[in-house]
Every structure is written in structure tokens, then in C-alpha cells.
Amino acid sequence: MRPTVHDIAAEAGVSLATVDRVLNNRPGVRGVTRDKVERAIATLGYVRDVAAANLAKSRSYPLVFVLPEGDNTFMRGLAAEVEAARARSAVERTAITVLSVPAFDAAALAAALEKARTLGPAGVAVVAIDAPEVVAAVDRLREDGIAVVTLVSDLPGSSRDHFAGVDNIAAGRTAGSLMGRFLGGREGPVAIVAGSMLVRDHRDRLEGFRAAMAESAPGRRLLPVVEGHDDPAEVEQLVSKLVVDHADLAGIYSLGAGNRGLITALEKAGRQTDVCAIAHELTPHSRRALSSGTLDALLNQDAGHEVRSAIRVLKARADGLAVIGAQERIRIEIFLKDNLPVEPA
Amino acid sequence: MRPTVHDIAAEAGVSLATVDRVLNNRPGVRGVTRDKVERAIATLGYVRDVAAANLAKSRSYPLVFVLPEGDNTFMRGLAAEVEAARARSAVERTAITVLSVPAFDAAALAAALEKARTLGPAGVAVVAIDAPEVVAAVDRLREDGIAVVTLVSDLPGSSRDHFAGVDNIAAGRTAGSLMGRFLGGREGPVAIVAGSMLVRDHRDRLEGFRAAMAESAPGRRLLPVVEGHDDPAEVEQLVSKLVVDHADLAGIYSLGAGNRGLITALEKAGRQTDVCAIAHELTPHSRRALSSGTLDALLNQDAGHEVRSAIRVLKARADGLAVIGAQERIRIEIFLKDNLPVEPA
């Protein structure tokens, strides 16, 4: 059997109360005694039974998720995953509040974070926008001892505890490398469609894509980036114009959301096959397009993994515990039509 | 606050003892009373506090892992992950025993499973070999009410509860599809190196690879499969012979382990660049080879994920609980040199 507080007390030759004082670093213990207890803990290899401790504390974790509004499937999926986590609240001892804010609006996001702060949660997860007022808002949360995890899009320069998302520079590089190899004999330029340069993840993907393209397909012409604000309608219009303006378009990289528009535009123009298209996020639309060949490759981040990871990290930080690094690293998933998971995503 | 057994007792107008009888379906409750209690459970939305229940039961999960011996890095990594899980035993209330058996030896595996049965564990995880005696051994475990999860290599036709591993047909297809696209202008045949056709995962990968190659590179000649038994030395010898015998070799797909040998052979022969090489499992060697360009792509299954998933599923099955399907699906990871995770794997 694993040792309990009683065993430590016996081993150290002190009372249960003293062990408790040491374990929960309460005042009123001499240094010598504290050492004795800590030595006993070490020799017996005691680890606190977290379940019992939480039970005794009747611990619960009030958390706030700050998510962007918007019409794209990825963010709706993310919201659905948060909702699913909320349904597990009873089991996981969490109490999740969701705040929705307009997309790509730094001021609104900062205000929402301020509101989250007044709710006094144990932790906050936020899809960040890279702006000074957002950094300030996050830092204020941290000063109040509230754990903060950035979700999907990071906020470097802030004091957030953790980033639950993929390495977007690597994602962009991967897209570029695949594009370079997949283009094969095709001549002509490659277009890039972004959501907004305001968010860090899109800027990072762009940087990575350009770097990898320069290596794997040197000399290939890249058209200027266009911004579709993750909105299907806007993206469709932009891509329609691109394929008309560039009859010899060889490839297109969509690094943001709103790919319904991309797919529709390519199919309406009958350019599914001769344009090599690489996009992000597995949705019902992009899945279908990958199967049919309109899309050639898809990079994905699993929203469910990100949400669950964010919650694990927030709970751990709230308790001042370490996390299993490997388990919390979110992988970039690459899908071809050959490795699509069976059920709808 | 979430409702407790006391609340149910009050709501149903029965005693605590009766609620307990219903919850743990103990005998001695009339149908009418049982219904009353179940209605109270439903209306209050009661969910049993698993932590408290485990505490009260002082539940622990004795588990047995049956792993193959052998010199390849993947299996050693798998063993290390099991060891890591064992270190977390105290927290996770598991007691893990590891049994090692000679690789590719069905009789030895069946004997080990029989031995595992005598240990009377709550669950068994096994890297399966596709043979009748192994199926029989697994079925015997299940008859004893022991949960069984196959790990890495599945055992269809047996009554195992779950397979903690990747879809290997899809993995093979993915390799074939990438190979087809990556070959580009290269002429010449493609070689296939397997570990052993005795294990299901290798057979599945081969099937998928052939199918996808037929689609993405029709007419391309595939050399007969050679078996390296996942042994680096044996694989090196086989591949060295292949590159000598086939001066125009365009590609090579290694669907098993022992890739140290593959890499060494290609590099010794100076054929790193002109042969497109795709292999499985991220190890220090394959990582280096991918960075340097000796390998063009790498498919990976995360051993850590598989072990943790196996444990979660075994615990859940032992308690007769359902599992979150999406969380237990092991993804096929595709690595190019651009999306290698930073730390050594």
C-alpha cells in the first residue's frame, strides 16, 4: 500500500497535525521538525492523494473561456468542444463560463478579459489577438493569481502560463514543403489567403510557408497575401477573383478559416484539379473537398485536444502543479485523402 | 452544489441504505422502490463522485502489459512509456506488471497471456501476434472478466475490448500516396521492407501501401517484400543488397522497425538523395535522417499516447464505464523535416 499521512507521522516521530502543517505549509513548525518530516516524506516516497485532498477541500475550478464569435466552422467546433467540457463539469469539478467577443477586435477582447477577471475564476483560456491592450489584460489576470492559457493563437510577450495550440511556424513550413513537392510540373504562381494579420497564428503560418517554399521551390512566384477574415463569403469572392486574374495559378495556400468559400470558388471555376490547394482545419466541408480531390492536403489542429489540454493545464496551474509536457504538446495533424479518420469531424 | 446520495435519499423519500442498494445494485429492493430512487437520480441529475467512490473502495487497478523483447527503438520506447506509467501508479491507482516475451513468437505470447491470467489482473494490454493460439488466450482472459486491450498491433477475431493503435491500412495508404507524389520524375522500382508478415500491423500497412501506389503511381514496379524482423542489422544487410541489385531504385518504404539499418545502408551507399525513403516511427535515428534528408517522410504512432490510452480504457472497462471515443483514437502522425517536434523523441 502507498504511504499515508499517518505513516509519515510515525516515521518522523511527530503528530499528524505537524505533518499536516508541513504538507500544507502552515506556520508554526520549527526548521528541524520540518526537515524531519520532509525526510520521512522522501524516504517513504509519499505522494498526496489528490482525489482525497480534493474531496476534503471540496475543491472546484471555476474557469472562463473567452472565444471569438464568427461564422467559421473551426471556431464553432471549438465552442462545441468547450460546451462538451462543460457537460463533464460534474466529473471534472470545473465550472466553466464562456464569454463570446467579436472576432479580430482587440479592444473588445481586452474588455472581455477584464470582465473575466471580475468573475474571480481559477483560470482563463483565451483565443488571443496580438495587441498591447490584450497583453496588459492578460498580465492583470496573472497578477491576481489567475492562471491564463492562450488557445489556438498565442500571445508572446505576455505572462500567460501556457499556450494550448500548435507551432504555427512549423505548420506553415509544412504546408510550404508539401506545396513545393506537390506542385510537380505545374508552372505559375502560388496564392496565399489569410484571415487577418492581427492574429499571431496567421502571421506565423505565413512566415513558415514563405521560408519553406523558398527552400523546396526556389524561384516560384508568390502572389501578395489577401485577407478573408475567416469569412466564407469573403474568401469565396477573393479566390474567385484570384483564379480569374491568374489563369496559370499553380497552387493556393489558405492559412486561415472560411475554407467553404475557397472550395466553392475553386469548384465553380472548375479549377479543382489543376490548382494544388492546401488548407487548414478539418471540417465537414474540407473533409469532403479532400476526398474529392479539390483539396490536396489539410493541416489540422484538434480542437478537442486543445480544449482538454487547456483545462488540464489550468487546473494544474491553479494547484501549483507541474504538467506532463509531452501530453500537452498539440501536434500538427496532416491529412491526405488516405488518412482521413472515419467518422465525421 | 452537485447532488449527493443524501439528496437522492431525501428526494426519493427513502433511506441512505436503500439508495446505496440501488446505486450498487445490491439485492433486497422492491421494483417500485428502485424506480422511485432512479427517478430521483434522474431529476436531480446525480452523478456518482468517482473520486470519493474510489477512495471509499480503496480501488486499485492491477494491470499487466505483455511486450515483445527486441533491439528496435520503437519497442524500447514503448517499454519506457509503460515504465513511466508505472511511476505514476501511485497517483493513478494502478499496479502495473510487465511481461517480456520473444518477438514474433506466437506460442510464447500465448503462454505469457496465460501467465498474466493467473495473476488475476483487472486488465491486460498486449502487443498482439495474429495467431489462433493468441486469440484463444485472449478469449480466455475475457471469459475470466479481465479487460483486454491490444496495443500497436491488433487481433481481429478475438474478443479484445479495444485496440490502442493506429489504423494501419490507412497508414500504408498514406505512405503510398506520399511516395507516389514525392517520386516526381524518378524512374525505377520501389522496394518494400517489412518486419514480419506474422503481425497484423505490418500486413495491413503493406495492403494499404500497395492500394495507394496503384492509384497515385499506376504502373510503377514494386519489388517483392523483404522481411527484416525489425532488426537493424538484418535490415541494413537487406537494404544494402537492394541498392546494389537495383541501381535505378526510385523509392523504398520501410513499414516495420529497425530503421537504423535502413538509414545506415542508404548513407553508406551514397543513395540518400536519389532514393525517396519513407519509414515509420520517430526515433533519434529516424529524426536525424529526416532532418538530413535521408528520409523524406516519417509516419509515427505516439507510444506515449497509446500506453496512456490503453490504461484509460482498461480502467474504464474494469469499472464497466464508457470511454470518450474521440480521445482514444490514436492518430497517424506524418512528419516531414519541417514539422519535427523540437525536443528529442
Next chain:
DNA sequence: AGATTCTTGATTTACGTACATCAAAAAATC
């Protein structure tokens, strides 16, 4: 009706930890 079985209630102990209180002992201060 009386004996027998089945169903229910009441109560207690246990799991491992957290936390509070009060008394006793030890150490530090004057």
C-alpha cells in the same frame, strides 16, 4: 393468526486528506 421471508431504515466505520480548536510542552525573552 402465526411463522417465515423479503424489504427497508438506522447507524457505524472506513477511505485519505484538510482544517480548526484547545491544551500541553518546549523554547525564547526578560
Next chain:
DNA sequence: GATTTTTTGATGTACGTAAATCAAGAATCT
């Protein structure tokens, strides 16, 4: 050496559930 302060011990309650015991009540059978 007496007093104050600090440190330690002893003890009890709580968290939510499991599991056992014993007694009392209700239903069934003869």
C-alpha cells in the same frame, strides 16, 4: 526563575461514497 511566545500534540469534524450490521416493518405463505 518567571513570563511570554512559539511549537507540538491530541482530537474532532468534514468531504461523498462504500459496505456492513442489526432491528423493524411489510408482505407472503401455511
